[in-house]
Amino acid sequence: MTKTYEITGKFESEGNAQSLLYAPPAHPLTFRRTTRYLFEYDGSEAALDAFVQKVLVDPISQEYHNDGLPLWDNTTFILDYGMKGGALDLEKETILNYYRKLAEPGFELKKLTLKTRIYVFGEGADSSVFVRDIVNPAIHTWEVVLKTAA
Structure with missing residues (x-):
C-alpha cells in the first residue's frame, strides 16, 4: 500500500516567489512550500499514522494531511522535487x-x-522558470503535478 503525508507549517503564509528565483518574475507571484512523505508499506495504517505523528510532525508548529490531495485550490501550478535514488x-x-x-x-x-512541494500562485507564472532555478538535474527528480488555467 502507499500513503502520502504532506506537512505544512501552521504559522506560515504565502511568500514572495521572487525569493526562489534568480531573476524577478514578470508578474507578482507568491508561493507556499510543504514537505511530502510517500510511504510504501505493509501492515497497520494506524501504526504508520502514529509513526508519522511522532517522528515527522511537530504538533505545535506543524499540521499534516494524508489524503494526497493538493492543499490549496487556487494554485497556478505545483512543483514537486526530491533527491534522485543514488543521491x-x-x-x-x-x-x-x-x-x-x-x-x-x-x-x-x-x-x-x-518531496518538496512548491505551490505557486499568480497569473502568468511559468513553471519552466521555477524548474530551471530550483531543480538541480544532477541530483533531483521533479514533476509539475498541477497546472490550472489562470
Missing part, C-alpha cells in the same frame, strides 16, 4: 534509521520517498 538524502536516512531501531513498528516500510 544522499540525510533526512530520509535519519527517518529510516529511526524506523529500523523500532522493536515492533506495526508496519513494514517498503519504500520512503521525500
